Amino acid sequence: MFLPLHDANPIKHVEFPFVTYGLIGITILVFLVQAALPPAAFDQATIDFGMIPIVVRDLYPQPVPWLPDWATLVTYAFLHADWMHLLTNMLFLWVFGDNIEDAFGHLKFLGFYLACAVLAALAHLLFNLDGNGPLIGASGAVAGVMGAYILLFPHVRVFVLARIVWLIPLPVPAYWMLGFWILTQLFYGLIGSDEPVAWWAHIGGFAAGLVLAAPLRxxxxxxFGGR
Structure with a gap:
């Protein structure tokens, strides 16, 4: 319902957010490799490198013998199902990631992003203990970035593309846009949904970002800045 376009929040502490742009570049590159595969190989790659709960729990053997079971808690975050899945996640990372990298520093931001990916995957696993389908996508890690953003910069103006009757660009406070987003995830996570969306990965990643932001800044x- 809302797509962020950009925020009025200039970076202050780093010259260039190269970790954010590096993560975007690597994720796009991985998808380009995926997209070049035949359909059967594309599907196999999601099984091999996606996070499958029964594999991580060691109830089923790892499809790639040389890959440790725990490694898919990270690798899944660099795979995507299609272009829309990829571009949506990368748009959110592009809008919000540079300011969190600025607030943490380069190395801490990289560790933070990967930690949020792991914690998001574990949240998904907790609510899908016997799941045999692969979790893929950067949305859990990006949700962590969003959780940190709402804690550090809740009042920053974010320009969003909103679908009300038709698409309208609107300036809204970050807490309004991100708060609405997480409430939507909680709603669908709690009531259940037939959509193939990892609601609990989003919730877990967002919660991880909230918790980690204060000690890492x-x-x-x-x-609660950014007025």
Whole structure:
């Protein structure tokens, strides 16, 4: 319902958010490799490198013998089902990631992003203990970035493309847009949904971002800022 276009939140502490853009570039490159595969190989790649709960729980053997079971808690976040899945996640990362990298520093942001991916996957696993389908997509890790953003910069103006009757660009506070997003995830996660969306991965990633943002922020970056 809402797609972020950009935010009015210039970076202050780093010259260039190369980790954010690097993650976007690597994720797009991985998808280009996926997209070049025949359909059967594309599907096999999601099985091999996606996070499958019964594999991580060691109830079923790892499809790739040389890959540790735990590794898919990270690799899944660089795979996507289609172009729309990819571009939506990368748009959110592009809008919100640079400011979180600025607030944390490059190395801490990279560790944060990967930690949110792992914690999002574990949240999905917790609610799908016997799941035999692969979890793929960066949305859990990106949700962590969004969780950190709403804690650090809730009042920043975010320009979103909103579908009300027709598509309209609107400036809204970050807490309004991101708050609506997480409430939607909670709603569908709690009532259940037939859509193939990993609601609990989103919720888990967002919660991880909220928890990790305060201790990881650099000195001088306050909470609830961005007015």
């Amino acid at each position: 650099r000195h001088g970056v306050g909470l």
